[in-house]
Amino acid sequence: LKLDQQVTCSSTRRSKRFLQSREPKLTEGQKSSMIIRGGNSSETVSQALKDVYALKKPNAVLYKRKNMVRPFDDSTALEFFSKKSDCSLFLFGSHNKKRPNNLIFGRMFDFHVLDMFELGIERFVSLRDVKTDTCPEGTKPLLVFAGELFETDREHQRLRNLLTDFFCGPRVSAVRLAGLEHVLHFTALEGKIYMRSYKVLLKKSGCRTPRIQLQDMGPSFDFVMRRNHMASDDLYKTAHRQPRGVKPKKKKNISHDAFGTRLGRLHMQKQDLDKLQTRKMKGLRKRRGEQTAETAAAAAKAPRTDE
Amino acid sequence: MASCSFEDVLAKAERDEAEKLKGITVSKELDLEFDPGNLLAFDKNRIDTREFKDCKREDFLRSLARDNTQLLVNEIWKLPTERVEEVLVAKLPDPTTLLPREKPAPKPKPPTKWEQFAKLKGIQKKKKTNLVWDEVHKEWRRRWGYKRAKDDTKEWLIEVPENADPSEHQFNKRNKAKKERVARNEYNRLKNIARAQKIKVPGMGLAPTPRQSKAELAQAVNVAKISTASVGKFQDNLPKEKTPKNTGKKRKFQPLIGDFSSEKQKQLDLLKVMDSKKPRLDVTKAVNKQMREEDMESRHKNKKDFGKKGRRGKMSGKGKAGGKGPKGKGRKPQMKQGKR
Numbered sequence: 001l002k003l004d005q006q007v008t009c010s011s012t013r014r015s016k017r018f019l020q021s022r023e024p025k026l027t028e029g030q031k032s033s034m035i036i037r038g039g040n041s042s043e044t045v046s047q048a049l050k051d052v053y054a055l056k057k058p059n060a061v062l063y064k065r066k067n068m069v070r071p072f073d074d075s076t077a078l079e080f081f082s083k084k085s086d087c088s089l090f091l092f093g094s095h096n097k098k099r100p101n102n103l104i105f106g107r108m109f110d111f112h113v114l115d116m117f118e119l120g121i122e123r124f125v126s127l128r129d130v131k132t133d134t135c136p137e138g139t140k141p142l143l144v145f146a147g148e149l150f151e152t153d154r155e156h157q158r159l160r161n162l163l164t165d166f167f168c169g170p171r172v173s174a175v176r177l178a179g180l181e182h183v184l185h186f187t188a189l190e191g192k193i194y195m196r197s198y199k200v201l202l203k204k205s206g207c208r209t210p211r212i213q214l215q216d217m218g219p220s221f222d223f224v225m226r227r228n229h230m231a232s233d234d235l236y237k238t239a240h241r242q243p244r245g246v247k248p249k250k251k252k253n254i255s256h257d258a259f260g261t262r263l264g265r266l267h268m269q270k271q272d273l274d275k276l277q278t279r280k281m282k283g284l285r286k287r288r289g290e291q292t293a294e295t296a297a298a299a300a301k302a303p304r305t306d307e
Numbered sequence: 308m309a310s311c312s313f314e315d316v317l318a319k320a321e322r323d324e325a326e327k328l329k330g331i332t333v334s335k336e337l338d339l340e341f342d343p344g345n346l347l348a349f350d351k352n353r354i355d356t357r358e359f360k361d362c363k364r365e366d367f368l369r370s371l372a373r374d375n376t377q378l379l380v381n382e383i384w385k386l387p388t389e390r391v392e393e394v395l396v397a398k399l400p401d402p403t404t405l406l407p408r409e410k411p412a413p414k415p416k417p418p419t420k421w422e423q424f425a426k427l428k429g430i431q432k433k434k435k436t437n438l439v440w441d442e443v444h445k446e447w448r449r450r451w452g453y454k455r456a457k458d459d460t461k462e463w464l465i466e467v468p469e470n471a472d473p474s475e476h477q478f479n480k481r482n483k484a485k486k487e488r489v490a491r492n493e494y495n496r497l498k499n500i501a502r503a504q505k506i507k508v509p510g511m512g513l514a515p516t517p518r519q520s521k522a523e524l525a526q527a528v529n530v531a532k533i534s535t536a537s538v539g540k541f542q543d544n545l546p547k548e549k550t551p552k553n554t555g556k557k558r559k560f561q562p563l564i565g566d567f568s569s570e571k572q573k574q575l576d577l578l579k580v581m582d583s584k585k586p587r588l589d590v591t592k593a594v595n596k597q598m599r600e601e602d603m604e605s606r607h608k609n610k611k612d613f614g615k616k617g618r619r620g621k622m623s624g625k626g627k628a629g630g631k632g633p634k635g636k637g638r639k640p641q642m643k644q645g646k647r
Contacts, residue, residue, distance in 0.1 A: 003500070003504055006500050007497060007500060009496075023413065024409075024410035024411060024412065024413045025413065026412070026413065028408060028409050028410070031409055088409040088410075107407070108409075109407055109408065109409070109410070109411075110410055110411055111410075114407060140346060141346070142346045142347075142348075142376060142379055142380075143345065143346060143347045143348070144347075144348045144349075144350065144372060144375040144376060144379060145347075145348070145349045145350065146349075146350040146352070146354065146371060146372075146375060147350070147354055148351050148352070148353055148354075150349065150351075151349075151351050160349075161404070161406065164345065164347060164404055164406065165406050165407070168345050168346070168347070168406075171344075171402065172399060173398065173399060174389075174391070174396045174397060174398045174399060175346070175383075175396065175397055175399055176394055176395070176396050177383075177384070177388070177395050177396065177397050178394075178395070180346070180380065180383070183372065183376050185368070185371070185372040185375065185376075187354065187368060187371070189354055189356065190356070194368060196368055196369070196372060198369070198372060198376075200376060200380075202380075203330075205330035205331050206326060206328070206329075206330060207328060207330075207331065208384065209331050209380065209381050209384040210331075210380070210384075211330040211331055211377070212373055212376050212377045212380055213373070214369055214372055214373045214376065216365075216369070236407065238411070239407035239408055240405055240407050240408065241408070241411070241412060242408070242412065243412035243413065265436065267437075267438045267447045268447075269446075269447075270445065270446060
């Protein structure tokens with residue numbers, strides 16, 4: 001917590017938890033992204049922003065209203081938004097005569113702009129236009145990059161890293177094999193990037209590994225590379241610095257005794273012994289002849305108490 | 308005959324295998340780079356631009372994507388799998404692509420005063436239960452916080468202890484004690500924060516507050532004066548400012564167990580004074596007091612009558628008297644009469 005936050009301690013536990021969730025952590029969770037609409041935007045750009053938002057839900061916020069921001073000139077407004085919504089990835093869409101159908105993909109480190117890439121949309125097919133069923137929200141997509149430019153050109157390398165960061169979902173330890181439904185394919189050719197999104201159909205093949213068939217789905221973009229702002233090498237290196245010693249989280253309320261048995265603690269509420277279910281306990285049942293009025297009344301009531 | 312059929316069987320088996328794998332094999336010039344942790348694949352192969360420039364661009368891209376995805380899926384299916392709740396799940400390794408962090412790594416916090424002490428003494432943290440059995444209410448209650456188990460401020464009956472003042476309000480006493488504990492806890496928490504951030508917190512009374520008494524201001528001035536490298540030795544005084552000789556303690560007490568003989572002597576003298584019937588009159592003190600009273604009277608009188616003239620005349624008179632008068636022990640510093 002920052003100094004002023006520490007000194008004026010938040011009055012409720014909930015607000016304290018909220019602030020702590022925004023603190024830097026040892027292992028970071030999924031990055032949130034903010035999708036912002038710029039000063040002037042065309043139909044294409046608005047629809048594109050909505051589609052990317054649909055892809056990135058629920059870890060995304062969409063700012064639909066016009067924001068007069070010029071990221072390449074002055075990025076303080078973006079940094080302010082990022083600080084307020086705790087998002088480190090952003091996508092800024094705008095349209096003007098000089099740069100039609102402009103999308104700026106970017107990421108932040110410590111709420112300052114790290115990288116920004118301006119891509120112009122030449123051709124765009126929206127989710128609405130492709131009439132196939134889509135995969136559920138939040139599926140981790142398969143990412144494929146094709147083209148030797150992604151390897152050789154420095155800017156393309158950085159763009160590849162940024163796109164991976166943007167579109168890869170949460171970090172998972174295991175994945176359901178039948179749930180690999182979505183694939184995003186990026187091709188780099190002659191200064192243009194072709195982004196396609198397909199639904200994966202796993203067909204039977206002779207052996208264990210299925211045969212893949214792809215079905216057109218989702219937004220497809222033809223991007224052209226425009227300006228970019230790449231972070232300096234040392235800033236990039238600082239952003240990659242990982243903390244030492246990340247301990248796995250311990251499970252609470254598990255202890256082991258000398259024999260190796262696993263024990264846990266349970267706190268019982270007060271039991272009303274009068275209402276205890278004794279019908280089903282054979283040992284407690286009185287002999288047939290000795291049945292008193294009390295036990296008969298208890299049997300007649302028979303409400304099951306929580307134990 | 309048998310050997311022919313044996314080879315035939317093997318060949319047939321191989322062909323069957325190839326058939327099976329035909330569905331999933333993809334031939335590429337260069338192998339793809341995989342990052343199964345991120346479900347990522349990178350194809351370095353050259354893309355044939357001629358094929359691409361044809362009208363069948365989408366189909367070309369789709370077939371390229373299909374091939375690459377097939378290779379990626381092959382790679383993922385090679386990973387170890389397990390069954391989690393009737394679902395087949397593949398365990399992913401750690402991702403290999405280095406992605407930058409969102410925020411810089413958190414710095415380890417310096418230990419608090421208690422933590423330092425505990426480390427020094429070797430005190431271990433004891434694991435405590437969440438809930439404690441409250442005998443009074445006969446239920447499990449939390450150890451601290453809202454509706455805790457043993458809350459002495461919430462008791463309806465408090466026995467007055469034998470040595471306590473009967474008119475003392477016991478309930479208020481407990482509430483006040485709690486408030487004090489809370490305030491002290493808060494103060495210590497802030498001190499810990501300040502120590503962690505290496506911020507110098509000024510001592511009591513030196514931080515500027517809206518209302519500061521004359522004594523606090525004087526203390527602040529004195530502290531500021533000695534806050535130099537040579538502890539205020541070369542700091543000049545303001546005109547008519549006096550260097551305070553005894554800063555700090557105004558009274559010096561003897562240690563509890565010190566010089567027994569001197570203590571005995573002091574106590575015997577005290578008894579002698581109490582015994583003697585003579586009144587002890589400090590002549591010097593009496594004289595000073597009288598003089599001061601006269602000065603005050605005369606000043607008030609002159610204020611009414613003349614103004615500056617009278618006062619000036621009186622000043623010289625007073626100065627002479629002050630010079631002549633004996634300087635006793637109990638002489639208080641005179642009030643300054645600067646120009647008004």
